[in-house]
Amino acid sequence: MLSLELDKPAFMQRKSAWLMLWLGVLVLIGLLNALHRYLNNVSAGAPALFAVNLIEEMTGSLSFGLMxxxxxxxxxxxxNVQPLWLRLSCHVPVLIVLSVLHTSLMWGSRVVLFALGGLGTYRYGVTxxxxxxxxxxxxxxxxxxAAVLWLLDRYREAQQRELRAVQLESALSEARLDALRLQLNPHFLFNTLNAVSSxxxxxxxxxxxxxxxIGDLLRATLNAKKQEHPLGEEWRLLALYLDIQRARFGEQLVVDIEADPALDGYRVPFLVLQPLVENAIEHGGGATRHIxxxxxxxxxQLEIRIRNDGAAVGENTHSGHGIGLGNVEARLQHLYGDAAGVQxxxxxxxxxxxxxxLPLPGEQPA
Structure with missing residues (x-):
């Protein structure tokens, strides 16, 4: 399964940003409530110092935020408490403790701030x-x-489920691609050993x-760890395979390759050409096999054409063992979806x- 690296500096920055935002919200609530009370007193003909209203509302807002x-x-x-009736009951003592602590913090902080601000003794009334x-x-x-927290947690869980689904889908697709790619090794080995035995x-x-x-080519294929590699590397592996076939067919095999070297940096599926070229050679027919x-x-798009003079480039080479177009088509579908294909x-x-x-990026490869 895919794993995500935690960027600690970025995480701390996000945490600090959320903390500052939360503090700003608390201060804004306190300011707005203080302004509301002050204007209400003015409109009622009983003006009071704005500082008094500000201290009272700020202590109420910030003390709640502190908890x-x-x-x-x-x-x-x-x-996590079960059953439901017990879970609902747990809210009652938590709410009572919260209210007692909140009121006590407001009372104590106002007493201190009134004295520091020279506003006299703070009178809280009958406690x-x-x-x-x-x-x-x-x-x-x-x-x-409670409601906002529940919504935020549901949203976060939905995001995590979506991320896990994407990770599982990616892992499954990678596993399928690995299975398809691993088909190439026994397929190639069977056919080439069959040719050697003849x-x-x-x-x-x-x-x-x-x-x-064959040993050189197998080492190269077994060492491959990725699903894609540069087209230039694909040409190199194909050259190794063609050397094997030339040793078998000699001058009867003629292969012409026409490709722009500027395309060599583009990435293509690993060993995408070998099974198609193999089938083209096997079905080349005639005294000379011209590919x-x-x-x-x-x-x-990057377009590659493989043509022979025989009957069918893409048909299975040996009954029961060839993979031909089927393997190539499945790999292209997993890697690129409808943007790639084989015909x-x-x-x-x-x-x-x-x-x-195959689809190509808009920029030239490095």
């Missing part, structure tokens, strides 16, 4: 009634915080040369052509 981390932790713990008076507003803010008694030196080059391979950029074109009496097209 928010503990409240959030408690609300999340309560969610028991003050605790009861603050309770309804604390109920409202408690329910508001000449090992009549042409032992050629068979020995083929085995040596044409062309690669060109057409608009935003077999037969021409009566003129052989067959396989056309492969």
């Amino acid at each position: 928010m981390p503990v409240l959030i932790l408690a609300l999340r713990k309560i969610r 028991s009634w003050r605790y009861l008076m603050e309770f309804p507003s604390d109920v409202f803010y408690y329910l508001l915080v 000449i090992m008694y009549d042409q032992p030196r050629v068979a020995d040369e083929m085995l040596a080059r 044409d391979i062309q690669a060109a950029r057409i608009a935003a 077999l074109e037969r021409r009566e009496g003129q052989g067959a052509t396989v056309r492969v097209w």
Whole structure:
């Protein structure tokens, strides 16, 4: 499964930004409430110092905000309580404790700030009634915080589920691609060893040369770790494979490759050409097997054509063991979706052509 690296500096920056935003919200609420009370007093003909209203509202807002981390932790713990009636019951003592602490913090902080600000002694009134008076507003803010927290957590969980789904889909697609790519090794090995066995008694030196080059190509394929590599590397692997076939067919095999070197930096699926070229050679027919391979950029696509003079480039080489077009088509679909494809074109009496097209980025490769 894919893993995400945690960027600690970026995480701390985001955390600081959220903290500053939350503090700003608390200050804004306090300012607005203080302004509301001050203007209400003015309109009623009983003006009071704005500083008095400001201290009272700021202490109310900031003291509640100070308890928010503990409240959030408690609300999340309560969610895990079972059964439902017990979970709902847990909110009652938490709400009572919250209201008592909130009222006590407001009272104590106002007493201190009034003295520091030279506003005289802060008079809170009858203490028991003050605790009861603050309770309804604390109920409202408690329910508001609980509802917002529940929505935020649901949203975060939905995002995490979506991320896990994307990661699982990516891992599944990668596993399927690995399975398809790993088909190439036994497919190639079976066919080339079958070719070696057909000449090992009549042409032992050629068979020995083929085995040596098979080893070189297998080392290259087994060391591959990625689904894609540069087109230039694909040409190199194809050259190794063609050396094996030339050792087998000698001058009877003629392969012409026409490709712009500027395309070599573009990435293509690993070993996408070998099974198609193999089938083109096997079905080349006649005394001479002539294979044409062309690669060109057409608009935003890389197009590769493999043509032979025989019957069918894309058909299975050996019954029960060939993978041909099926493997190539499946890999292209997993890697690029509908932006890539492969097509077999037969021409009566003129052989067959396989056309492969892949999407290309807008910029030239580095």
